[in-house]
Amino acid sequence: MLETFNSLMLGFSVAFQPQVLLYAFAGCIIGTLVGMMPGLGPLAGISLLLPATFGLNPIIAIVLLAGVYYGAMYGGSTTSILMRIPGEAASVMTCVDGYAMTQNGRAGPALAIAAIGSFFAGTVGVIGLMLLAPTLASFALRFGPPEYTALLLMGLFVLAYMSGGSMTKTLAMAVLGLLLGMIGIDAMSGYTRFSFGIIELGDGVGIVPVAVGLFGVSEILLTAGQQETPRVQNPTLRQLIPSKEEFRLSAGPIMRGSLLGFMIGIIPGSAHIISSFVSYGIERRMSKHPERFGNGAIEGVAGPESANNAAATGAFVPMLALGIPTSPVTAVMIAAIMIHGISPGPMLIQEQPDLFWGFVASMYVGNVVLLILNLPMVGLFVNLLRIPYAYLYPCILAFCVLGVYSVSNSIVDVWIMLAMGGVGYVLRKFGFDLAPVALGLVLGPMLELSLRQSLAMSGGDYGIFLQRPIAVTMLALGLLLLALALKPMIFKSKDWRSKVGLEDQVE
Amino acid sequence: MTGHKTGLRGIRSDQASGLMLAVLAVYVWWLNREFPVGTLADPGPGYVPLLLAIALGIIGLLVAVFGGRSIPLFNIRWPEATRAVIILVACSVAAFALERIGYRLSIFAFLVFFIGVIERKKLLAVVLVSGGFSLASYYIIGDLLHVPLPVGPWGF
Numbered sequence: 001m002l003e004t005f006n007s008l009m010l011g012f013s014v015a016f017q018p019q020v021l022l023y024a025f026a027g028c029i030i031g032t033l034v035g036m037m038p039g040l041g042p043l044a045g046i047s048l049l050l051p052a053t054f055g056l057n058p059i060i061a062i063v064l065l066a067g068v069y070y071g072a073m074y075g076g077s078t079t080s081i082l083m084r085i086p087g088e089a090a091s092v093m094t095c096v097d098g099y100a101m102t103q104n105g106r107a108g109p110a111l112a113i114a115a116i117g118s119f120f121a122g123t124v125g126v127i128g129l130m131l132l133a134p135t136l137a138s139f140a141l142r143f144g145p146p147e148y149t150a151l152l153l154m155g156l157f158v159l160a161y162m163s164g165g166s167m168t169k170t171l172a173m174a175v176l177g178l179l180l181g182m183i184g185i186d187a188m189s190g191y192t193r194f195s196f197g198i199i200e201l202g203d204g205v206g207i208v209p210v211a212v213g214l215f216g217v218s219e220i221l222l223t224a225g226q227q228e229t230p231r232v233q234n235p236t237l238r239q240l241i242p243s244k245e246e247f248r249l250s251a252g253p254i255m256r257g258s259l260l261g262f263m264i265g266i267i268p269g270s271a272h273i274i275s276s277f278v279s280y281g282i283e284r285r286m287s288k289h290p291e292r293f294g295n296g297a298i299e300g301v302a303g304p305e306s307a308n309n310a311a312a313t314g315a316f317v318p319m320l321a322l323g324i325p326t327s328p329v330t331a332v333m334i335a336a337i338m339i340h341g342i343s344p345g346p347m348l349i350q351e352q353p354d355l356f357w358g359f360v361a362s363m364y365v366g367n368v369v370l371l372i373l374n375l376p377m378v379g380l381f382v383n384l385l386r387i388p389y390a391y392l393y394p395c396i397l398a399f400c401v402l403g404v405y406s407v408s409n410s411i412v413d414v415w416i417m418l419a420m421g422g423v424g425y426v427l428r429k430f431g432f433d434l435a436p437v438a439l440g441l442v443l444g445p446m447l448e449l450s451l452r453q454s455l456a457m458s459g460g461d462y463g464i465f466l467q468r469p470i471a472v473t474m475l476a477l478g479l480l481l482l483a484l485a486l487k488p489m490i491f492k493s494k495d496w497r498s499k500v501g502l503e504d505q506v507e
Numbered sequence: 508m509t510g511h512k513t514g515l516r517g518i519r520s521d522q523a524s525g526l527m528l529a530v531l532a533v534y535v536w537w538l539n540r541e542f543p544v545g546t547l548a549d550p551g552p553g554y555v556p557l558l559l560a561i562a563l564g565i566i567g568l569l570v571a572v573f574g575g576r577s578i579p580l581f582n583i584r585w586p587e588a589t590r591a592v593i594i595l596v597a598c599s600v601a602a603f604a605l606e607r608i609g610y611r612l613s614i615f616a617f618l619v620f621f622i623g624v625i626e627r628k629k630l631l632a633v634v635l636v637s638g639g640f641s642l643a644s645y646y647i648i649g650d651l652l653h654v655p656l657p658v659g660p661w662g663f
Contacts, residue, residue, distance in 0.1 A: 052652040168573060169521070172528050172566045179535060179559050186552035191542055193552055217598075221591035390628060394621035395640055397594065398614050401601055402644060406654045414602040422595055429583055430524045448555040460547030 011357030031071020042072035044216035048403030058340035077114040097300030108239035121258035121306035122367040125313025136321035140346040145453035150471035154478035161481040174436035181444020200412035213420025250302035257306030265314020275311040276304035328438035521574025528567030535560040609659025614641040
């Protein structure tokens, strides 16, 4: 415990450096703006900002990008509450009761509770990250290729089980992503695969063009053409203060949402999205007056907002401790760190303590910055929402082209982004979740390498996965979840989604 | 003929997408033929793609088999499709122009096309937004953040 405290002090000494503070502040502001803009979620925002971090030192780069990430989580809630437009997918549930509160003249308290809940959840998440990541990292030092293979497979099964929609469709998207990850030079044999003669594809398909295409461009393709600029309420500072009753009703959902969100955040998938859906379902089920939900229940804002922020922080645990992304956002952040020659994973905390603890401490600072930003400055931010979409979406598209091109000065990346935008548009029309594609793309090369190494170690015997206790436990857990996910499909019974009301919301 | 049309009309969206995934799996398998699969003890570069193609094929078929309750394929509406195609084509042209006429000019033309031609906004607004965005973004990203951006043959 004392060691953790000392390490955290080291982190604060890094986080309080004026330059780091400045970038944390800038990241939070950019993130809040990004989160408020339809078509620019945290993933697109981070991807587009990636080239700007090349010239920064790695600590500042990760602090800036993390600020954008959780800033976008906060920002998304503002548009959900005021306009019923989720700035990013995790804020969909906030729309339901948040906007109903706005219609009831309670937009201020809804915004305040969302900000307070996000602050509390963010802090819980950082404490969890601080306590769990080092322990997990030391445990992961025992991992060899079979354990990593089992871990990645378990991750994919958990992803399928926890997905908001159909399990088979989620798995299909994950496999599609894994196949995209096969493009390029094979690390073990030197063969160039599926490159169609395009030299740039020899390095593989980058996560940034795929992420910006799937999430940014496809969103614009779906929403371009909307003409109206909705009216926006602009609550004063006095109107932001919630009543005692609203505080009392929100306390439980904020605490439950924080713990639930953090736990869901650690597992793979669109954790922050799923956590807000699950939290909403749980609060509605636990409420003595479930009929209030949908009509402006503050618990419907407090729970999901806390959950999605805690999940955003929870996702950093496997990223930093194992070097494994559990969401497309953390995948891009891993790419950002690796550009600086640092490999996230079990050795990171030992070899780069200032980076890890500086990052943790900067998240404490970032949470305070966001609380200060989101409440008094909400009036300033909502002005952005008054920009007509006819001006906004061409500028967002130009940013997408600019951001993707500047990652590696490659026009091929822009073509990939556009192709992915088109593919993402069609897949979304058919009800496919796109996050597993981005996740599969990053996990693909890792899974291939660890599987082939495992088979080489065992002389081609798949039994190696059954001989190693950690690997067999993870595989058994993954298969158990897969079986649980298959059960409702075969026996036509209800699964966890319908139990928490997720299916109703998704459809 | 009528029966054939009725059959197509009855196709559900998941059945169509599942079959498309299965077709894609076959295509990947076909492309993968040129890479050695190797042996179990020494898997080659074609080994994992082959496993993934098989997995995609099976999952695609499962999506199709369990897709009987999804919405009918022809009930999916595409009201924004024309605009989506225009956006993709315009972005492609901008991407093509980027390294030829430079960042500022291509983004300026790109925004003029969207805001002026597609959205039919007033000329002054079009020029101000397009010019302002292309110059300001170049200054922030290119000059302040030192990210190299393409410059045209005329030096800007």
